[in-house]
Amino acid sequence: MVGIRQAARAQTEAEIKRIARGQIERDGAAGLSLRAISREIGMVSSAIYRYYSSRDDLLTALIVDSYHAIGAVAETADAACVAAGTDNRQRWVSVAHAARAWACAHPAEYGLLFGTPVPGYAAPPDTIDPARRFTNVLLGILVAADAQGLIAASNTTVPTELNKEFELFRSLVEVPVSNGAILVGLSTWMGLFGAISFEVFGQLNNVIDNRDAMFAAVVDHLADGVVGTLPQRG
Amino acid sequence: MVGIRQAARAQTEAEIKRIARGQIERDGAAGLSLRAISREIGMVSSAIYRYYSSRDDLLTALIVDSYHAIGAVAETADAACVAAGTDNRQRWVSVAHAARAWACAHPAEYGLLFGTPVPGYAAPPDTIDPARRFTNVLLGILVAADAQGLIAASNTTVPTELNKEFELFRSLVEVPVSNGAILVGLSTWMGLFGAISFEVFGQLNNVIDNRDAMFAAVVDHLADGVVGTLPQRG
C-alpha cells in the first residue's frame, strides 16, 4: 500500500523533473537551476534538497528517465513489428523512425543523451543499463538479420584488432554473431544517430527542408547495408 | 603597413580567443565567461568590450575560427591526395581521418560546431560560408566519384520530394550530379559525423576501446557505399 506521504513525494519528484525538463528545453543543460525550479514549484530553494541531494543528482535522474523513454519507444515499435510478423528491414525502419520521432519531440533530452557532454558531470554507473535498452533493440534486429544471412557483410575486412573490441556485443546476445555483422551494425548505428543529430542539432538548417523525406531516404539507404536486399545490388 | 596599435590589437584578439577556447574545453560553451578571460589576461573586465561587443560576438568569432580550422585540415588532406594522384576512395578516407583527428584534438570546438546548440545563441549568417568549407571538400570528392561512375548508387529509390531539396547541392557544383549520388553522399556525410560524435561525445566509453581501429573500419565501410569498389560487391 502506498501511503499518502509516499504518493505526495512521488508526485513532487515528477513535478520537479517536469519543470527541469522544461528548463533544459529552454536553456540547455547548463541552465538547469534548482532555485528556478523551486521558484516555479512555489517552494523555498532549499526544499528541493529533500528530493535530490544535488544538482548533479537531479541531472542523473533526468538522464536515466530519458534513456528509458527512448528505449521504451524503440521496444514498442519493434514489438509491434514482431507481433505483425514484418521482416527485419521493416523492424529497422520502424525503430529508426521511432527514435527520430522521440528525438524531435524531446530535442533537449536527446541532446542530454547524445550531444555535447555536460562539463563537469560524470555519468554514474546507474545510467549504463538504461542506456543499453535502446541498443539492445537494434542488436536484436541485427542478430535476426545475421541469422537469416541478410547482412550485407561488405568486402571491407574487419581488422583483427577489433575482435576483442566486439566481445562486449557478443556477450550481450546468446547466439554467435559475425565480426562483419557487428561492424556493419555499429556503422549503421552511428549513421542513424548522425542523421538524427544533424536534424535535431540544426545542421540541416538552410540545407534540407523536407526532413521527413530526407530521414526516410537515409534510413532506407542504411537499411540496404544492414538488413538485406543484397541480391538486387551492384 | 601594419601599425603598432593594429598589431597589438590582433595579438590581444588572438589571446582572448585562445583563453576562451581553453575555457570552453574545460567548462563547455556555457562556461565561456568574459570576466574570467579578463582576469586571466590581466585586464579589467570591461576592457574586453574593446575587442568583442558582447559574449555572443566572441562566441561567433570562435565558431567561425573553428569552421575554418576543420575546413582547412580537410582541404589540406584532400589537396595532398590530389597532388599525389590517389584515387577517390583514398581521398575520402584521408579527409575523414583528418576531420576526426581535428575533432579529437579540439573536442570542445567540435562540440561547438556539431553538438548540442548553445541555448539562446543564434548563429549569424557570417558562419554559413566558413561552414561550407568542409562540406565543399566532400562534395568535390563526391562529384569526382560520380563522374567516374563509382558511386554505388543503391537500389534505394530517391523519392521525388527530395528533388527540390537537392538543388542546393547541385547549385554548389558546376557539373550535374545525380540524386542517387547526393543521397548517398548525404548519408555518408551523416555517417562520418555520427562516428566522430560518438567518439568525441563519449558514446563509445565502455563499449569500444580501440578507437583508431574502429573509426578506420567504419570509414572503410562507408567508403564502400560512396566511392566505389562496386564490382567486387554482393
Added chain:
DNA sequence: TGTACATCAGTGAACGCGCGTTCACTGATGTAC
C-alpha cells in the same frame, strides 16, 4: 483505541560566489595640416 516518539516536508536566513554590461574617465598612440 490512544498515546509517545520518530520521521520527514518544507521554512527562512545566510554564506560565498559568479556573471554581462554600462559609463565617465585617463593617458598614450596615431594622423592631418
Added chain:
DNA sequence: TGTACATCAGTGAACGCGCGTTCACTGATGTAC
C-alpha cells in the same frame, strides 16, 4: 618637422542579477506499543 586634434586601449566603480548548498527550525504525518 612640429603642433593640434582625433582615435582608441584600458581603468574603476557601479547596476542588477543569478546560482548551489548548509543549517537550525517548525509542524504535520506516520508508527510502535
